[in-house]
Amino acid sequence: MPLIVWRESADPDVYETARTSRLFNGVIPQRYPVAIAFAKSEQDIVDAVNTAIQRKHRISVRAGGHSYATWSLRSDALLLDLGQYIEMDLDEKTGIVRASPSVTGSQLNAYLSARSRAFSVGHCPDVALGGFLLGGGMGWNTNNWGWACESIVAIDLVTASGGLIKADAHNHTDLFWAARGGGPAFPGVVTRFHLQTQPAPKIIRSSVYVYPIEHYETAFNWILKIASSVDHLVEITAVGSYKEAFQDPCLTIILLAFSDDEHAANGILQTVDKSHPPGLLSRSFAEETSVQRELENKYNAYPIGQRYKVDNVFLKNDADVAELLRPAFTTLPTRQSLALWSSMRPRSTEALTDMALSVQSDHYVALYAIWENEAGDLENGAWLTGVMGELKCQAVGTYLGEHDFQVRAGTLWGSQQYESLVRVKRRWDPDNRICGCLGLEELG
Template identity: 25%
Template sequence: MHAGRISRRPAGSARGCRAAQFGLRLRAGEAPVMSSAPRLTGRVVLPGDPGYDDAREVQNARFSRSPRAIVFCQDAQDVVNAIKWATARGAEIRARSGRHSYEGFSVVDDGLVIDVSDLRSVRVDRERGIAVIGAGADLITVYDALWQVGVTLPAGSCPTVGVAGLTLGGGFGLLSRALGLTCDNLLAVEMVTAGGEVVRADAEDNPELLWACQGGGGGNFGIVTSFTFKTHPISDVSIFRISWPWADLERVFEAWQAFAPHADERLTCILKLPAAASGEVSCVGQLLGRGEELRRLIQPLFSSTRGAEPSSASIETMPYLNAVGRFGGLGGDPERWTVHPRQEQASYKNTSAYAYERFGAEAIATLAAGLSSAPTPRCLVQLDSYGGAVGRVAPDATAFPHRRALWSLQYQAYWTAAAEEAECVAWVEGLRRAMLPYVRGAYINYVDAEVEGWLAAYYGPNAARLAAIKARWDPREVFRFARSIPPA
């Protein structure tokens, strides 16, 4: 990566870490382990260490768990040793990269967290059009490194999300309608299996495992240490934002749903519907093209909302990396970015669904009613337009099944006071249930412990094939958590 491009504040997880080998003393009731059993290697953080509380923290402040140990792996061998150490002791394992699991599933009480966030390398082969990326790299690290050689990878907009979790669950972003999901650009993985073996999965070697890594969810089949991706040339893009008064929500929604899923595939449009108290709704998006072309392409959106006058509208053309910063909340000047190694904690409840058909008046009214009753102004529903390159892939070509969806929905609530939590969680759950007649499925990267029939919701008809792959690669469920795929 270009030196000095991103200023990073020190990672709290590094404080108190000891680069050493640990056998760790036995817990009550734990059987003795042979002295030849593997020891933990890498940067190990234990309860009582100065950096332990930082190391066990996840991005969603709702969840606080206390692992027996956290190992920050420096290479694949550290991962091998960690898996063997845990299985020898019967300790539960959690794989972790960016700490963004909505339900905090990447940490566990009294188990071992295997953290790959120190595996951050990005190696680009411009001639071959590929990049080999460490499983711990966050998206802003990836985007910046690729930008230095004029290429990119279609991925998400949150700068501190880890590339591992994003890819393994699918990976949607502002380039996806043009270039596909992140997992559609995945060529190979290096993975440590439940038995502690380092394997490669690509189109020729272990192709079923590669298929499972293309949307089958993180933490199911092994722990990935590196990804090989196809890259794409990139230069300037154009971005836009249009806002309307909240009172025009239903008219704006009608116009957006008629336009966004069927627009030029170089254009991605996101509709943000906040709580009524916020005062306005907005549409934002990005085009792989110039501003003049974007202005022409979004004209139908303006034409369809006649009678609903925008309160503001803007179009800008800029280098792609600047747009990444703008959508990621970093600002438009990469030289001024200051990125914490992980996003600051927040308290929230998010969940998801997919729309496979246009909403009628009843569905739109249900959404509007839910937003009118939101308990705080920090509640919203976000809709990401699908179609384009996402929809050209067959639903069973990768593990990600939601190819025919017109758009995804994400129901979100954020709060700062503990007293608001119960009401916000109930609001998200209530709106999700109210919308069930009009939607189906859900996105594993927006995992929600309340989703009924979750295996079918997240994986659809691909669930049975994923269960068979799980039975081959992890029949004893070494990698098991509340939403892990059960073996067939």
């Protein structure tokens, strides 16, 4: 039986620490679970779910605690904290790794790279597999390797009625379908993911171009053109951010080439390099890097415990991306805030697997207002709402991982997939025991 801290009987400080531990966003909602159960094993998860059933409580889950909307905190639910349940086990013959939901991207990447294997883990090192994979999983090189959830081979889970089962392409196929993109609408608690890994690429090279804001339009349109023509090997992103020693935001363009062939990787980066527009503040070309090093960079860019307001859209493929994103990239509200555009090609040009995840386009855009003190809440929230308002008319949908249904109801799934998710949820969780998408009535 796991340690359970009950709201009614625990010391208030112990309860508050348990409630708020391992939360990424420093904006902590006033939602108070009835108890927090700390699972250390799969059996602890089974026991905690059955305790909640017996006492007629709902169940919420915290794997890595990275959800910006803090989905794990639900009023009066029993919060199942999986942070002490860490398990990774690679089958060298099949390349399938079994991993518990609280394993972070950084932990999985370190474990696999020591064994010359790779998996598309999330860009932020402390995003855990639980929320990441259930939401779809937009990891490193996803545009070439595919959505991370497409590499789920099977899941083990505790159902809303307390039983431990496995779901895969042959067993409980509706649950397997919902686990790939259903996010919090998934009607069970995943205890283990079985993931197909791939051989680690021999080489990762990075080119980085930093432009002052006066060259925003030329530089952005250059990289958009590159992204529509360079279809393989390279992950391409553009980031709006403040740089030390510059008063205005800058545009940083990052190309990461993943390959087994040094010549091919350098060749692509060289072709791109030859065409870069003038006006650079700095440039680095085809530097050797690793996913671990890139994760460390992200750790510094997205500090834990700061106050965050986040939203995202997939823009139409033919949208005037540079023009649409100008307000977001050039008016960042604080020096920590970030705007991100990421090319999803070539993955976005191919049909998705049959799974709950059903929205994508060539252009992924995520905006992060980041600030320190409560006094900035209104101003930063207003900035995000304002710039998102400009983008919505050119959007085809939204990615679940960086969205808050309480703020707006984006298009997260296709209409058929949404209906299927509702059916799966009603079939497996008729009492609505597992807390779902906060702010979305039918799936909440």
